Amino acid sequence: MxxxxxxxxxxxxxxxxxxxxxxxxxxxxxxxxxxxxxxxxxxxxxxxxxxxxxxxxxxxxxxxxxxxxxxxxxxxxxxxxxxxxxxxxxxxxxxxxxxxxxxxxxxxxxxxxxxxxxxxxxxxxxxxxxxxxxxxxxxxxxxxxxxxxxxxxxxxxxxxxxxxxxxxxxxxxxxxxxxxxxxxxxxxxxxxxxxxxxxxxxxxxxxxxxxxxxxxxxxxxxxxxxxxxxxxxxxxxxxxIAADYVFSARADRLPFLEGLHGGYWRFDIADHRLMINPYFPPGELIQQLADDLTQSLTAYPLGSAALQRLLAAVVGVPAEHLVVANGASELITALGRILEDVALVVPGFNEYEAAFARTRGHHIELAPPEFRFDSRRCVEQATRTQAKAVVVTSPNNPTSIAVPREDLLLACKLLADQNMRLIVDESFVDFHSADSSVLDELSTHPNLTVIKSMSKAYGVGGLRLGFLATADTVLRERVLAELPVWNINGLAEAFLRRLPGFADQYQASIARVRHDRAEFYRELRTVPGVTVLEPDANFVLLRLLGTRTAREVTEELLHRHGVLVKDCTNKSMPDAHRYIRISCRTAAENTRVIAALTAVLSTAE
The missing domain is CATH 3.90.550.10 (Spore Coat Polysaccharide Biosynthesis Protein SpsA; Chain A)
Structure with missing residues (x-):
């Protein structure tokens, strides 16, 4: 007009x-x-x-x-x-x-x-x-x-x-x-x-x-x-890149964003796809990093051996058990080059499936609708396939369901009896509870390896920090041999050095996420047309009950409301096309995404 x-x-x-x-x-x-x-x-x-x-x-x-x-x-x-x-x-x-x-x-x-x-x-x-x-x-x-x-x-x-x-x-x-x-x-x-x-x-x-x-x-x-x-x-x-998105056709926008794998802050969207802690790092820590910026940019960072000592002060694990990496993905890729005959508990983080696609990989499926992990069943299936290692994520991605600590330790013991390794990805464990990690069991379970991304819980996705922890000297040395001496940048080093001084603020931020997540879960359960799994991490998995697919709902959320969520169609799980994953952010952001989801699902199909 x-x-x-x-x-x-x-x-x-x-x-x-x-x-x-x-x-x-x-x-x-x-x-x-x-x-x-x-x-x-x-x-x-x-x-x-x-x-x-x-x-x-x-x-x-x-x-x-x-x-x-x-x-x-x-x-x-x-x-x-x-x-x-x-x-x-x-x-x-x-x-x-x-x-x-x-x-x-x-x-x-x-x-x-x-x-x-x-x-x-x-x-x-x-x-x-x-x-x-x-x-x-x-x-x-x-x-x-x-x-x-x-x-x-x-x-x-x-x-x-x-x-x-x-x-x-x-x-x-x-x-x-x-x-x-x-x-x-x-x-x-x-x-x-x-x-x-x-x-x-x-x-x-x-x-x-x-x-x-x-x-x-x-x-x-x-x-x-x-x-x-x-x-x-x-x-x-x-x-x-941003202009390409703004002037792209509607049908191309979601694939465009998915192909970027991040950087969504550049676009006028609400990102509920990537999972981070919105309450950390605090302003004081960011200012200290800013004060370090010149040296962080211009000086060579520490090598891996010294970085392991910095990390040990953060996670409470002996330095000789640690490998510091440029994000958990670097470690997953390294394991994919080292290990063969690995059984993956699925659904799970797709990076593991991609890393082990070149070797003899096996799937141990979690059964819907609860997607609960059964230690004995897991070991039985791993033994039947003659796997040499089992990978399990706890809390799971995308289900957001944690494996009880005692179940993980039982699986670890049973797998040790079969001369198999257990690799546990604990990237989201801090959002569950303080006593659910198995990091303190490395010395008593030599076949146990823990991988953890620090990007999610510490809210520093841009730094690309992660670590592997194990008392398995042979595996640790093989992983170290796959990584360069300088695989961590100077700013990430400065973050690790400053982090122990902010332990109280970190725990307070985790408590806020848990509180917001509980409220998010309660409110999502009132949305008609979905079944919601009770979450242990900082994201929630929803099953769509109507005839619409996850792809259709994900596209509608983006196009009508500027909200980006995860379409789980490519996950290894039954009826994957019926599931979407939504990350928990601040209370105000969560309220917005609930309103958007309600509006999309209330539209006549």
Whole structure:
């Protein structure tokens, strides 16, 4: 539907001189592909659809590539080129000043690294003020220029997140697409731009002119809210990835995110797929790590032997029993190269199945609906298949059900009688109870090995920390031989060194997660259309009772509510396509996901 008051703006100017060094610089930045199409092609098509008849391209880096790609007409729109002589040593204020003779009528001014839908242009053109700037809600990860907006919707200040920490709550992120009216251009904007550049401001941003305008108060700059419109500013490769997601087709979005395996914080979604402790590390520990940052980045970290001593102070296990790793996945992969004839208790963490796919792997299935572990049955099946080791996860992923400590120790004893190893993944054990771990039994059970990811319980997925603990000297030495001396980065080392001083805060954070999880479980049980397994970890497994599959519900949660959960279809379990796993986060986040799930399941099938 057309916007009330919409008046087409028939001219645009795009500042596309940049080299895009942070993207690679192989092509002009504006020709960087988003969703398989160059940014500039998308933008020109959107301008044409919004009524623009002429676009001025200010070009610099590899300008011939742009001219060849676009030509003199594109999407039935005239294209004019203005070359910038010093594009590699100036900024966009200079680029716009070079093209100032084109600022002679109502015009869109935009940077060549912004991707958007045409609704943004239509909404801007409908603003009757002297100038209007597209703005959006300020979300985590956004930086650069923001606009402080008053109650009437006018911009009262432009400021940079790089210069100020105390960004006002009323601030909005600028989209870097503006509409400037002819009278304002003639009487204020162009003269002020001239003053800025001739006074030596060649390396400044033209937004400084808009900032001066709002301070002087002679002309008004309207903030046009575009939060609900797709847009993205592309500065580096991470932005390209995020923009690919934003402008992907609906059917491609869930597979796109699943293929990333993380980094979901860059997207406007609620991540209930990955499992972390949202209450750790505390701010004081983060500040100490920040204080260590220079040394952590520039100095070589400790080697594995010294790191084992740091870890021993955290987990209370002798250093000679430990192997520190770059996440549990590194250890799982190493075991996959070392061990053969391994029986995996399934369902379980898929990394184990992937690691042992090359060897003689066997499955010991947990029976639904309880998915309870039976020690004697496990040993019987492992013996029948002539396995040499058994892997069990406790609490299990994805069921969130823990194996009682006494059952694990019984299995360990029975397997020892058959000359078999027991490998227990305890990545989520802290969320269960303090006395459910078997780490303290290593010396009395030489065939026992414990693997633990520290990312989940300690809330440091970005550090990639994990460890293996065993009194089996032969196995430990073989694992160490698979790993490099420096497999842990300096920041992870600093974290391990500081961690013992925060034991009380850690236990308090675990208690909060357990409390939130119990409430989450109680509330999920009230949602119609699901059966909920009582959890021992920081996530919950749900079985769908209707005709919808886990894939369908997962897609609906993402598309309608921006909530990402785990579709368990690829898990080794009966009726896997009927299960979804939802991670427990803060109470407020849990309430949101319950409301979203209720809304999706209440929709007529």
């Amino acid at each position: 057309p916007v009330v008051g919409y008046k087409p703006v028939e001219k645009a100017i795009i500042l596309a001189a940049g080299s895009g060094r942070r993207i690679g610089g192989g092509v002009p930045k504006s020709l960087t592909q988003v969703g398989g199409r160059p940014i500039l092609h998308r933008v020109l098509e959107q301008l044409a659809s919004a009524g623009v008849r002429e676009t001025v391209l200010v070009v610099g880096h590899r300008s011939n590539r742009i001219r060849t790609s676009i030509g003199s007409r594109f999407a039935d729109m005239d294209v004019v080129y203005v070359p910038v002589d010093r594009y590699d040593s100036t900024n966009n204020a200079y680029s716009l000043w070079i093209a100032r003779h084109h600022l002679d009528q109502d015009i869109f001014v935009l940077d060549g690294d912004v991707v958007f839908d045409s609704d943004l242009l239509v909404r801007l053109a409908a603003a009757s003020d002297d100038a209007a700037s597209g703005v959006s809600a300020l979300r985590p990860g956004m930086n650069g220029t923001v606009a402080d907006v008053d109650a009437s919707g006018r911009i009262v200040e432009f400021l940079s997140t790089h210069d100020r920490i105390d960004v006002p709550r009323t601030a909005r992120k600028t989209v870097n697409v503006h509409v400037l009216r002819a009278k304002y251009l003639r009487e204020e904007f162009v003269p002020l731009l001239e003053e800025l550049v001739t006074a030596g401001g060649c390396n400044e941003f033209y937004e400084q002119v808009l900032a001066l305008t709002v301070r002087r108060g002679n002309y008004t700059v309207r903030a046009v809210d575009c939060t609900d419109i797709r847009w993205y500013e592309v500065d580096d490769v991470s932005d390209v």
